[in-house]
Amino acid sequence: MGILAEDIARVREATDFVAVASERMALRKVGTRWTGLCPFHAEKSPSFSINQELRVYHCFGCQASGDVITFVRETEHLDFAAAVEKLAAKAGIQLRYDSGGNDGEGRKKRDALYAAMEKAVAYYHEQLLTSPDARKARDYLKERGYNSKIAAQFNIGWAPDAWDKLARHLKITDKELTDTGLGFVNRAGKQQDFFRARVVFPIYDTSGRPVAFGGRVLPGSSDPAKYKNSSETPIYSKRRILYGLNWAKEDAVKSGEIVVCEGYTDVIAFYLAGAPRAVATCGTAVTEEHLRTLRVFAPRIVLAYDADAAGQAAAERFYAWERDLDLSLHVLALPKGADPADLARRDPAALRQALRDARSFLDFRVQRVLDASDLRSPEGRAKAAEGALEMVAEHPNETTQGIYIGKIAQQLEIPEPVLLASFKRRGSKMVVPPVKPRVVIEGPETEALKVAIHRPEAVAGKLHEVLFTDQAHHDAFLALATGAPLHEAIEQAPPEAAALLRRLAVDDVDADPDDVLAGLVRVAADAAAARLNKSLAQGADYAEVAPTIAWLKQTREQLQDDELRSEATVALVAWLAHVAEPAEDERGEDE
Numbered sequence: 001m002g003i004l005a006e007d008i009a010r011v012r013e014a015t016d017f018v019a020v021a022s023e024r025m026a027l028r029k030v031g032t033r034w035t036g037l038c039p040f041h042a043e044k045s046p047s048f049s050i051n052q053e054l055r056v057y058h059c060f061g062c063q064a065s066g067d068v069i070t071f072v073r074e075t076e077h078l079d080f081a082a083a084v085e086k087l088a089a090k091a092g093i094q095l096r097y098d099s100g101g102n103d104g105e106g107r108k109k110r111d112a113l114y115a116a117m118e119k120a121v122a123y124y125h126e127q128l129l130t131s132p133d134a135r136k137a138r139d140y141l142k143e144r145g146y147n148s149k150i151a152a153q154f155n156i157g158w159a160p161d162a163w164d165k166l167a168r169h170l171k172i173t174d175k176e177l178t179d180t181g182l183g184f185v186n187r188a189g190k191q192q193d194f195f196r197a198r199v200v201f202p203i204y205d206t207s208g209r210p211v212a213f214g215g216r217v218l219p220g221s222s223d224p225a226k227y228k229n230s231s232e233t234p235i236y237s238k239r240r241i242l243y244g245l246n247w248a249k250e251d252a253v254k255s256g257e258i259v260v261c262e263g264y265t266d267v268i269a270f271y272l273a274g275a276p277r278a279v280a281t282c283g284t285a286v287t288e289e290h291l292r293t294l295r296v297f298a299p300r301i302v303l304a305y306d307a308d309a310a311g312q313a314a315a316e317r318f319y320a321w322e323r324d325l326d327l328s329l330h331v332l333a334l335p336k337g338a339d340p341a342d343l344a345r346r347d348p349a350a351l352r353q354a355l356r357d358a359r360s361f362l363d364f365r366v367q368r369v370l371d372a373s374d375l376r377s378p379e380g381r382a383k384a385a386e387g388a389l390e391m392v393a394e395h396p397n398e399t400t401q402g403i404y405i406g407k408i409a410q411q412l413e414i415p416e417p418v419l420l421a422s423f424k425r426r427g428s429k430m431v432v433p434p435v436k437p438r439v440v441i442e443g444p445e446t447e448a449l450k451v452a453i454h455r456p457e458a459v460a461g462k463l464h465e466v467l468f469t470d471q472a473h474h475d476a477f478l479a480l481a482t483g484a485p486l487h488e489a490i491e492q493a494p495p496e497a498a499a500l501l502r503r504l505a506v507d508d509v510d511a512d513p514d515d516v517l518a519g520l521v522r523v524a525a526d527a528a529a530a531r532l533n534k535s536l537a538q539g540a541d542y543a544e545v546a547p548t549i550a551w552l553k554q555t556r557e558q559l560q561d562d563e564l565r566s567e568a569t570v571a572l573v574a575w576l577a578h579v580a581e582p583a584e585d586e587r588g589e590d591e
Helices: 005-014 017-022 068-076 080-091 105-130 132-143 148-153 165-170 174-180 245-255 264-272 288-295 312-325 340-346 348-356 361-371 378-393 398-412 416-426 444-454 471-481 486-492 495-505 513-537 542-558 565-578 580-586
Strands: 028-030 033-036 048-051 056-059 065-067 157-159 183-185 191-193 198-204 210-216 227-229 257-261 278-280 300-303 328-331
Touching: 005 068, 005 080, 017 033, 017 048, 017 068, 056 068, 056 486, 056 495, 065 068, 065 495, 068 080, 105 132, 105 148, 105 157, 105 165, 105 174, 105 198, 105 210, 132 157, 132 198, 148 264, 165 191, 174 183, 210 264, 245 257, 245 278, 245 288, 257 264, 257 288, 264 278, 264 340, 264 348, 288 300, 288 312, 312 328, 312 361, 328 361, 340 348, 361 378, 361 398, 378 398, 378 416, 398 416, 444 471, 444 495, 444 513, 471 486, 471 495, 486 495, 513 542, 513 565, 542 565
Parallel strands: 257 278, 257 300, 300 328
Antiparallel strands: 028 033, 033 048, 048 056, 056 065, 157 198, 183 191, 198 210, 210 227
């Protein structure tokens, strides 16, 4: 089941991309484009561009690109169908689904799950407020500093200590009960609740729809599992969804920072302390998918838990994430034995200060080694230095390594040359090798593609694939040559070609199309002449090759003449297409 392609196209055409993007960023018109600070990476100079006519975007900084549907998907973390449906609702378009007459059955099933979750949130919250069974839960929350306003803000609830009270209240099918994670069917064939005798915290997606719950037992409970979380469901993925992000994203965008905690109460603690930009990972370790999600909202990620516990393997991942996702990871240094929830209750100002004083991941690890060492003797300081240098060696940047070696030397009162020599003997681990992206050639081929995108009528029937020798440009031209709309051409093109098309779609075209075409043909003719001259040097028959070389030279010179240029261009393209096989064989040799 999916939305009809015709309706997806209607949504694209009916959507004002600039208006949609302006809800999340400031845009300014520059020539034919709209530009602004990229919402996908941190930058000070605008590198994000939108082509309003073609309804595509490209960031020249982080290379993010796509159409208006992609933009909504990435900024609001929706799946494709949800993004289309959101835009369709704004445009007043009634969508149709290719479900064989079963109009949107899959979507209706998902909507039923969301509706059941909404009903469960309301039910659990009402139980917390009114049920005698929830008195201990209310007392517990008051002790934690959560009044009724906070309980309502986060929709905190109480799951009764009963087998099936929620299931009987919801009146949903067995499959819906299972697919929401709210319950299951027991061996007796009866519906049974998943959460019992727990304070429950609803988990929302970034659109504000409830998709899961986290439950905490009350102190003194005989249940050995302190926390219990919803399992994965058709509407909930632990690797992607973070508790509290629906509330935290606004302050995260304003501050450029987002805090990652271990539990639900820690998230609420930051809210109470005046820093409402915290999220929690719902019982799992931080994943790259989590960080990709968070990076959309803020470039600085502060880990409010023991980030050193995972050891070297975690360090390798963290440094790779910093590089690949263009973010900076910091660690909250709390007083020993304290957690955010405790500190927020005792001294919220101290929690805010700890957030301001958060250390980079490497600084945190180095300082932890030094703080745990006995520095009273030369031997103790030498041992501390070795441990700290071990941490430094895991960092991939040599400049950063040098700075930390100097800091360690100063703190331990050890001559810096001594530490530097020791570091060089041990060798840097350099755990994150630099990535060498393929460089896409810029030049006449690029300009020709720009014209083909923005002024296709000017080069219709005049271009040929033989003129494009760079593989990405060649693939991009073939996608355009199908005559399909740009969005379809991009979807059909290989990844590099698709990225190239998206980038060129937001670039301005100033050159005269005839000049661009003549320049492209001239390059191809020169390459052909060079091949023919090479064949002569290798013993080819002069009588056969020389006339062709002479014709090429004469016709190439006609490209300089305004009156003869058009005819010369057509003749050269036809000849090049006829002898295209050699050029095709050479394509990609230098890649």
